[in-house]
Amino acid sequence: MIEPKPAIQPQSPSGAGTKGKKRRFGGTEAQIRSALKFYKVLAYLTGAMLLLLCAELIARYGFGQYLFAGGTNAVTGQPHGFGFADAEPKGVLDGFNVSVTVLIVHGWMYVVYLMSNFRLWSLMRWPFMKMIILALGGVVPFLSFIVEKKFHAEVEAELAANPQASKRY
Secondary structure (H helix, E strand, O other), X not given: OOOOOOOEEEOOOOOOOOOOEEEOOOOOHHHHHHHHHHHHHHHHHHHHHHHHHHHHHHHHHHHOEEEEEOOEEOOOOOEOOEEEEEOOOXXXXXXXXXXXXXXXXXXXXXXHHHHHHHHHHHHHOXXXXXXXXXXXXXXXXXXXXXXXXXXXXXXXXXHHHXXXXXXXX
């Protein structure tokens, strides 16, 4: 059985020019950069959907309104284009409920965002707490933008500081 090795290993005495530690990654530099780009795109998309979701929840629970596209106004019988309508009692009949669509899209996008988090986290061989912080970026408004910027800079710095460590194959 192959024994797992820690992410940071002591440098052998023959290694000159480094300060005693060699960083080990879980993949090549190209794999890490690919995972970083995928994470960055999903962080921005998930963060934007989360802000849209927050606005939708404020409209729903604060003002009792859903966002509808199309359908018929339940009170007047006139066609309803695009806009807000009462949630209870139902303000629009046979319309497309954009509010529910935002909920569903954000939910599935968050699942893909978590996959991108796991891919980056495992390739970088970070501690588990960083995975938790990455995951919180998809559920705390504005946090995905802050965390993405911080971890993007950290990955770039680690790759630049350890160019020899990412060559596995």
